[in-house]
Amino acid sequence: MNIGDVAQRAGVPAKTIRYYEEIGLVTPQRAANGYRHFRPIDLHKLAFIGRARALGFTIEDCRTLLALYSDDSRQSAQVKAVAQDHLRQIDEKIAKLVSMKETLSALVQQCAGDHRPDCPILADLADPAPRPFILP
Amino acid sequence: MNIGDVAQRAGVPAKTIRYYEEIGLVTPQRAANGYRHFRPIDLHKLAFIGRARALGFTIEDCRTLLALYSDDSRQSAQVKAVAQDHLRQIDEKIAKLVSMKETLSALVQQCAGDHRPDCPILADLADPAPRPFILP
DNA sequence: CTTGACCTTCCAGTTGCTGGAAGCCTTATG
């Protein structure tokens, strides 16, 4: 298979696949004409990476996961550790975003959004109101 | 004030302030010795930027917000529009992360996390189970 | 006078692609 086919089937852009080869994530063979030649196993690997990326794993995580996948002597605890670590980072990101959202939507609600210049959003950025005290 | 002071008071790293100058976000004066000289207004601006960044606004958003802030003929609707747009993007990010989190935590729960190699996380990445049908 | 804390500039690297240019290769059509 050529790169276009694989891209379509794995759901990963051709450009991205070339990049993955560049960083050594995949190593397709080459045809006589210089085209990359992908075997089914390469397609499988790319689909694996695509799904891992869709779950937010970093490229380095993907490398680790692929290594574990092809390691017969792996322990599922190793995989779980990677996933749990990632899960923790997702939670952190969500918490941060939710906190932003709360602050921002409170400000947006207070803003008249009309033709007048007075704006609590700008006022808060310029000189923030003390945040309500939140117990830990 | 020198950059160290401003950095401390505005809560923005000195390195970042230099970067902000480079991209024209702030324009401190210069002392005879070549040191950047920050006036109170510069500090205020940096604190403004710092808070906007903490709310997740992009640098370009910051530029826009600063322009609106110093525009007497602004309409609060303009500010509100920027904020609402940003809020929408935050919501999108949260939704994406929550979706990842759901999938991933389901997998993590199914993983024994012991010394054996069998792992539903890897199994799913290699060959995903059909996702449960979710009504819109 | 020296030491140490600041400050300066410049360069490079981060993450994960993405776009574009210039130029082969292949296949279908006139």
Place this chain on the structure above:
DNA sequence: CATAAGGCTTCCAGCAACTGGAAGGTCAAG
């Protein structure tokens, strides 16, 4: 058989928003 369209190749540049580090000037204290 010529050509045009589409696919493939490489290489270079750029995005966002910093961050780290090297090499060197400046300043205040002891």
